[in-house]
Amino acid sequence: MKQTPPHIAILPSPAISHLIPVVELARRLLLHDDLHVTIIIPCSDDLPPSDATKSVLESLPKPNTRTIFLPPDRFDDLPSDSRPTAELAFTVSHHLPSIHRVLKSLASRNTTTPPLVAVFVSLFAIDALDIAKGLGISSYVFYPMNAISLSVFFHLSKLDEIAASYDFLKDLPEPVKLPGCPSFRGRDLFSGVQDRRTDMYKKFLQFSKRLVSGEDFKGIVVNSVRDIESEAVKALQEENSGKLTIYPVGPIVNIDSSGQNNQDSECLTWLGNQPRGSVLYVSFGSGGTLSFDQMTELAFGLERSGQRFIWVVRKPNTQPPNATCLGPLEPLGFLPNGFLERTKGRGLVLPDWAPQVRVLGHGSTGGFLSHCGWSSTLESVVNGVPLIVWPLAAEQKMNAVLLVERLKVALRPKADDEDGLVRREEIANLVKALMEGTSEECRTVRNRMKDLKDLAVKALGEDGSSTRALSQLVSMLKKI
Structure with missing residues (x-):
């Protein structure tokens, strides 16, 4: 009897710069094996789907892909001086009820596509982990950046203790040393974690604690190349051994040269x-x-x-x-x-x-x-x-x-x-x-x-490290 192909949903943040890696990950998964992929896009009145967004999504191969745009929402509780990252996070959090309805529908066995086996959430959609857990759907985190910045989130709770007497991490007097990473000055750290007084910092701190616990998801797909960030990737894998799996599958980039205007x-x-x-x-x-x-x-x-x-x-x-x-x-x-x-x-x-x-x-x-x-x-x-x-x-x-x-x-x-x-x-x-x-x-x-x-190039080859990591990920999806 032929095995039903896995059906996964990917929940990115709505910004085009965040969406492109998600689309390329979907494309890579579809090329690798027989899968169904649904991409769920949160929208707002201030962040409607642009022509560029629609064009990128339409480039995905059919019929095994589907895009669902959530109904646009306007929210008035976003502070007027918020950074773009905060707006992305607010856009996703305001759509949690819609996300719940869509995931519940996709998980139903009455749908025309195979039932959902896993959901991949972005950094700014981390709250959706609770929805997936409540519906009994396996979860993964898709991190479209590199291993060294991911290391900051794994160690942010410890950094927060070190910086207890400072409002801003840029004021730290000593270099920040994380396992497998180069030394950073405090002012070089991720801008979203610089100001310890902001709601965004508190949200990232919660994300850090979820990462460290590893209880709500099975693994992290990171847009890194093992041989390029070897020390950082090794440190992350060793720190999480037996708890969750780190999948370095990069470089995930758009290499298409068609559609010239x-x-x-x-x-x-x-x-x-x-x-x-x-x-x-x-x-x-x-x-x-x-x-x-x-x-x-x-x-x-x-x-x-x-x-x-x-x-x-x-x-x-x-x-x-x-x-x-x-x-x-x-x-x-x-x-x-x-x-x-x-x-x-x-x-x-x-x-x-x-x-x-x-x-x-x-x-x-x-x-x-x-x-x-x-x-x-x-x-x-x-x-x-x-x-x-x-x-x-x-x-x-x-x-x-x-x-x-x-x-x-x-x-x-x-x-x-x-x-x-x-x-x-x-x-x-x-x-x-x-x-x-x-x-x-x-x-x-x-x-x-x-x-x-x-x-x-070697990492993406037939026996390259990223190809093997992706194959391992697909194998896990098929076992769910």
């Missing part, structure tokens, strides 16, 4: 006319922004470097000093006067968005100035593109420490001690050094990134 065509045509390895790609992720003053310094730094570049520009998060006199500005009106004309032919400036996967995979791209979000970092790794790291939020400062100090695949600019700005001279010198390979450090960065690319 007009903006893609402009960008790729321009890239195709540049010498091999000569272009620096500059992007701060789907939501990263700079101040007006920092954007000005970056513009002049790119200009002074003399290097070719593609820069994804977004409106700065502060206004120029004379903004009230200027009136509404064009999308690129925040750039210095004459910048576009002076860099014409050598630089391509794109408002808001670029086809990042295609840019990083193009032979003309030789470097990436990045906010070093983990998805962007992995996209750089799988294409062997060395980095200049410019962390802004979330776990990005931890990623920067990993990339610069341990893996040695990135350079990091130094900010001015007085105002925190990275000056144009520093930017110009660093960009020129990376792109021209003028120092031993830069040559090491390039060679090390090639090595990391080989490790990532």
